[in-house]
Amino acid sequence: MGFLNRTITKIFKNPTLGHPNPTRELPKEPLKENLQDNIEHIKKALGNSTDLVIRDFFIGSKQQMKAAIFYTDGLADSKAIQDFILESLVLEIPDLSLEPEKDNYSLLKNHMLTVGDIKDATEFHSLLTSLLSGDVILLLDGYAKGFTIGMRGWKDRGVTESATETVIRGPKEAFTESLRTNTALIRRKIKNPNLWLETQQIGRMTQTDVSIMYIKGIVDDGIVQEVHTRLDRIDIDGILESGYIEELIEDETYTPFPTIHHTERPDVIAAALMEGKVAILVDGTPIVMTVPTTFVSFMQTAEDYYQRADVGTLVRMLRYFCIFISLLAPSLYVAITTFHQEMLPTTLLISLAAQREGVPLPAFIEALLMELAFEILREASVRMPQTIAQSVSIVGTLVIGTAAVDAGIVSAAMLIVVAVTAISSFVLPAFDLALTVRMLRFPMMFLAASFGLFGIIIGIIAIVLHMCSLRSFGVPYMSPLAPFNLVDQKDTFFRMPRWAMFTRPKLINQKNLVREKSTPPEKPGDLTEE
Structure with a gap:
């Protein structure tokens, strides 16, 4: 595996493949003193793009100096450009007169431009990057440098509630694309x-x-x-x-x-x-x-810390229980019904045998078909328009499941197992971890169909060994479980009271471990006593 990883890395991460110049930085060409030459160079570099706005004008009451501003339509705030640049330099008469023998560049920067974010621009590469990022460029005739003014003003989605990480108690705000x-x-x-x-x-x-x-x-x-x-x-x-x-x-x-x-x-x-x-x-x-x-962080949610410790602990233990159901429920059904029927009570065994009497497929093929059908329905509901996705997923699941049982392709018990497995996967707070469980469910069913419960145990051991070998920026993936750290167990399977969580995770933070110095709350005295 190590040789394969090195070979693939060498092939696909060779910096000389895909582009002739492997360096990230482009050649830096300095600005010219002639304003018209700079205008032509910017136009040519952008291919005379129609969203490039160029406004040339004269500065000063006596029009002593020629200048030009550049900005990308839709990325810059056009109203702010009018209020803080054009009105300051064109419409209003500056108190300070511009003279050729004075440093007019510093005079404009320090006294006339009423903007906060202003930087010097001396070469075309960084100038074009700022221009296409929404900044405004101001160039002066006779100077081989200009100004990069921060006036980004594109439309964004605004702060709304998270659609994927909803909470009952807690802030109702989520990140945006800005x-x-x-x-x-x-x-x-x-x-x-x-x-x-x-x-x-x-x-x-x-x-x-x-x-x-x-x-x-x-x-x-x-x-x-x-x-x-x-x-x-x-x-x-x-x-x-x-x-x-x-x-x-x-x-x-x-x-x-x-x-x-x-x-x-x-x-x-x-x-x-x-x-x-x-x-x-x-x-x-x-x-x-x-x-x-770490793996533990994928089982935690923000709401665990906004509720009482006992409620947060109960919900978190429920998640750990659901991850085992989501991963192992179909495998256990296949293994027990195929190899270990003696583990079932006689009444339940007779009931399952009666249901599977008319089913022509082995338990493994039966589980595989139902899991694939459910994954197809789930993926279809994600890609379809939201107005009909929920209806299609619910109706499709009911229709296909009922039709499969009536046709004798699958048993009713298998349909129940697949439904419980799917519902348990929805309990996992991290979508990435839910995808991982969905992926591992199929090889676990194959091991169960091949070796029974022994195959399931082999699969669990392999998964645990693989997880213990992982690192995230040098930190063991299974910490604080492996390596075991007793102090950090306060926020793994259980969520201890706030006053007890006085230290930060030790393996992640190595120098400032103390989070708080709280003490257990004291019980108040009986107010009815005199």
């Missing part, structure tokens, strides 16, 4: 100057903004450095969603288990940051990733 909106949602949760944000562009074509957020003083510096190293290694033509980044930085590719956790809830990201994790945000997607992650 990177700056997402960072603001996190900063609303954590108002601390130690919450640091670093941004870089990845993708030769898309130049997608990718940001990492972490809390300095809590996060392990080695994890931050590892995130930077893996992001810097990415050399690809485009990043359209966080899934691109996830595949390129994960520790292990050939595994069904997700090793990077992602969510669209700001409160989940805030809680992960306070545990010492690093958040990775990608512009253009509402999905935010956190690293490192």
